[in-house]
Amino acid sequence: MVMSDKITLDVNGQLQVPTSPIIPFIIGDGIGPDIWRASVRVFDEAIKKSYDGKRNIVWKEVLAGEKAYEMTGSWLPEETLADFKTYLVGIKGPLTTPIGGGIRSLNVALRKALDLYVCLRPTTWYEGVPSPVKHPEYVNMVVFRENTEDIYAGIEFAAGSADAGRLQKFLAEELGVSYDFSDETGVGVKLVSEQGSKRLVRAAIEYALTHRLPSVALVHKGNIMKYTEGAFKQWGFEVAETEFSEYTYTWGQWERTKAEQGQEAANQEQREAEQAGKIIIKDIIADNFLQQILLAPRDFSVVATLNLNGDYISDALAAMVGGIGIAPGANINYKTGHAIFEATHGTAPRFANTDTMNPSSVILSGVMMLEYMGWTEAAEAIKSALGATIKEKNVTIDFFNLMEGATLLKTSEFADRIIDKLKKS
Numbered sequence: 001m002v003m004s005d006k007i008t009l010d011v012n013g014q015l016q017v018p019t020s021p022i023i024p025f026i027i028g029d030g031i032g033p034d035i036w037r038a039s040v041r042v043f044d045e046a047i048k049k050s051y052d053g054k055r056n057i058v059w060k061e062v063l064a065g066e067k068a069y070e071m072t073g074s075w076l077p078e079e080t081l082a083d084f085k086t087y088l089v090g091i092k093g094p095l096t097t098p099i100g101g102g103i104r105s106l107n108v109a110l111r112k113a114l115d116l117y118v119c120l121r122p123t124t125w126y127e128g129v130p131s132p133v134k135h136p137e138y139v140n141m142v143v144f145r146e147n148t149e150d151i152y153a154g155i156e157f158a159a160g161s162a163d164a165g166r167l168q169k170f171l172a173e174e175l176g177v178s179y180d181f182s183d184e185t186g187v188g189v190k191l192v193s194e195q196g197s198k199r200l201v202r203a204a205i206e207y208a209l210t211h212r213l214p215s216v217a218l219v220h221k222g223n224i225m226k227y228t229e230g231a232f233k234q235w236g237f238e239v240a241e242t243e244f245s246e247y248t249y250t251w252g253q254w255e256r257t258k259a260e261q262g263q264e265a266a267n268q269e270q271r272e273a274e275q276a277g278k279i280i281i282k283d284i285i286a287d288n289f290l291q292q293i294l295l296a297p298r299d300f301s302v303v304a305t306l307n308l309n310g311d312y313i314s315d316a317l318a319a320m321v322g323g324i325g326i327a328p329g330a331n332i333n334y335k336t337g338h339a340i341f342e343a344t345h346g347t348a349p350r351f352a353n354t355d356t357m358n359p360s361s362v363i364l365s366g367v368m369m370l371e372y373m374g375w376t377e378a379a380e381a382i383k384s385a386l387g388a389t390i391k392e393k394n395v396t397i398d399f400f401n402l403m404e405g406a407t408l409l410k411t412s413e414f415a416d417r418i419i420d421k422l423k424k425s
Contacts, residue, residue, distance in 0.1 A: 005058070007088045007373070009337040015088070017373045019055045024062040024083045028093020030347025032065075035359035036093050038415035042382060043366050045419045050378040060087070064106055065095040076106055081113050084340065091341045091369055093362060096349075107342070108154065111147050114338045116331035117196065118203050119145035119307075121314040121344070122368070128391040129322035130402035138297045139320050142213075144204040145310025147331055149196045150228075152307040156188035192228040192306065194235050201236040203334050204304035205244050208279050216240075216248075218283040219305040219313065232306055233283050240281040249273035250281040290316060318344070325357070325398050328364035330372070339372055341365040355410045358396040360386065363418075385421035389414065 007023075008016045027036045040059065047055055062080040069075050075098050084090050095106040110116070121143040125136040133139070157164035160183045168181040204216050218237070222230030240248045249270065258266035274280065284292065286309045292299065293316065305313060318327035329344040343361040351357050363386060370379040390399070393406040394417050400408045409417065 006086065007337070009088065013335070013337075015337055015373065017375070020058055021089070021373070022058045022060050022087050023369075024060045024080075024087050024090040026062055026064045026080070026090075026092035026095065027067065028343065028347065029065045029067070029096040030094060030349040030352045031354075031357045032093030032095075032343075032347060034353065034355050034411045035343065035357055035362050038359040038411045039362040039366055041415050042363055042385075042418050042422070043370075043378075045422045046378040046382045046385075047370075047375065049422050049425065050375070050381050055375070062090070064092070064110075069098075076109055081110075084110070084114060084338065088337045089339050089341075089369060089373065091362075091366060092343070094343045094345060094347045096347050108152065110340060111331050114331075114333060114340070115148065115336070116333050116338060116340060117146065117148050117199055118330075118332045118334065119143075119147040119310060119314075120330040120332055120368070121145065121310075121317075122328065123314070123317040123321055125321040126326070126387045126390050128393060128403075129326060130399055131320060131322055133294065133320050135297075136321050139293070139317060141293075141297070141300050141317060142207065142211075142302050143310055143314045143317065144200055144207070144302065144304045145314060146196060146200045146232075146306050148307075149191045149193060150307035151188055151190050152311075153189070153191045155191070157186065159184050159186040190225070190228050192232055194231070197232045197235040197306075198239050199335075201239045201304050202243065203332075204302050205240060205248065205279065205281070206334075208302045209244075209247055213279070213301040214274075215280040215282060215300065216302045216304055217289070217300050218281070219286050219289045219303055219309055220283060221286045221309070222283075223285055229306060229309075236283070236304060237281065244279075247279060248281050249278040251283060286313075289313070293317060293320070314344070323398065324361065325396075326360040326364065328361055328368050330365065330368050332372075339369070341369040341372075355412055356397050357411055358398050359411050359415060363415075381422055381425060382418070385418045385425065388421055389417045 005022050007021050010016050027033050062083045063071060064076050064080050068077055097105055123139055123141050125139055157167060164187045167187050171177040172181060208216050218233050220229040220233045222233045237250050237252050240250050254266045254270055257269050315324060318324045324345040327344045330339055330341045332339040342365055345361055367379045367382050393403055394409055395406050396409055396411060396414050400406045
C-alpha cells in the first residue's frame with residue numbers, strides 16, 4: 001500500500017489509501033455542526049477500535065456555505081474545490097442554497113466541478129425504525145441516480161425574459177414546435193446524453209456484479225420522453241448487451257425469444273440465466289416503479305435512473321425505511337476516484353445549535369465512505385452499533401415521537417450510545 005498523506009488512484013483505477021489519510025470535510029449549515037460533531041466521534045472510535053489504533057483519519061476542514069461566505073465572501077471558495085480535487089475523498093454536512101444570483105445550488109456546483117456523475121443512495125431498514133409501510137425489511141435497494149444531466153443541468157429561462165423569448169421564437173420558427181408560447185411561459189432544456197447514460201448504467205451493473213446482487217432496473221419515462229428518457233433505456237440495454245453479455249440477461253433478450261419461440265421458451269431462458277447467476281437487466285416506467293416499490297419491493301435491488309426521477313425515487317424509498325434523517329448518500333466519479341459523501345437532508349436552520357437532530361444520515365454516509373476506502377471492518381462496526389442503539393429505542397426526537405417506550409436522546413447522547421457499543425464490541 002502506498003504510504004502518503006492522501007488517497008490516490010493507481011494506474012489500474014484502484015484507490016490507494018494510506019494508514020492516515022487526509023480527508024476534507026464541510027461542517028455544513030444549520031444543524032450541520034451538531035450532527036458533524038456527533039458523527040466524527042463515531043468515525044474516530046470505530047476506526048481506532050477496528051484497527052487497534054494503527055489507522056486514523058486526519059480531518060481537514062474546508063469551507064462552503066454560510067460559514068464560507070461569512071469568512072471569505074464566497075459561498076464556495078476555490079480552495080475548497082482544490083482540496084476535494086487533491087484528496088479525492090471527502091464528506092459534508094447539509095448546505096444552504098444561496099439566495100439571489102450566482103450559484104444556484106452548492107451541492108450541484110460541487111458535483112459539476114468534480115464531474116461526480118453517480119449519486120449513490122442505498123436504502124436499508126434498521127430494526128426498530130418507525131416506518132409507514134407494513135414490511136420495511138423488504139426494502140433493500142441501491143439507487144444510481146445520474147448526477148450531471150437532465151433538467152438539473154440548470155438550463156432554464158424565466159417567463160417574460162428576453163432569453164426565454166428568443167428560445168421560444170427559435171423553437172417555433174426554426175424547429176416548428178407547436179405550442180402556444182407567451183410571455184408567461186418559462187422554458188427549460190432537458191439534457192440526456194449517450195455518454196452520461198452509459199457511464200451511469202455501467203457503474204450500476206459493475207456494482208451489482210461486485211456485490212452479487214440479482215438485478216439492475218432501468219427506471220425511466222421513455223413512453224412519453226422518447227428521445228431523452230427512452231434513449232436512456234436503450235443506451236442502458238446496449239451497455240448490458242455489448243459490455244456485460246457474459247454476466248447479464250436483459251429483458252430485450254427475453255422479448256426477442258418470446259417473439260421468436262414463444263412465452264414458455266422465453267421463461268425457460270430467463271430461468272436458466274438466473275440459475276447461472278446472471279444479473280437480470282430490466283426496465284420499468286417511473287410511475288409504475290413508484291407503485292411497485294410499495295407493492296413488491298423485493299423485486300428490485302439496484303436501480304439506475306436519470307436525475308429528476310432519482311431525486312423522487314430516493315426520497316420515496318427513504319420514507320419507507322424511516323425518512324431522510326437516516327438516509328445516506330454519495331456523489332462519485334468512479335473513473336477519477338473523486339467522491340463526496342453527504343447528509344441527504346436539509347439544514348433545518350430553526351434547530352441549529354439545539355443538539356436535538358438525528359445524525360444518522362451523516363453517520364451512515366461516513367459508513368459508505370469507509371466502505372469506498374476499503375475500511376469495511378470499521379464500516380460494519382458502525383452499522384452494527386447504530387442498529388443496536390435504535391433497536392433498544394435509544395433515539396433522537398424524530399424517532400422518539402413515533403415510538404412507544406423510547407428513550408429520548410440529544411444528538412450528542414445518541415453518538416455516545418453508539419460509541420459505548422463500539423467500545424464493548
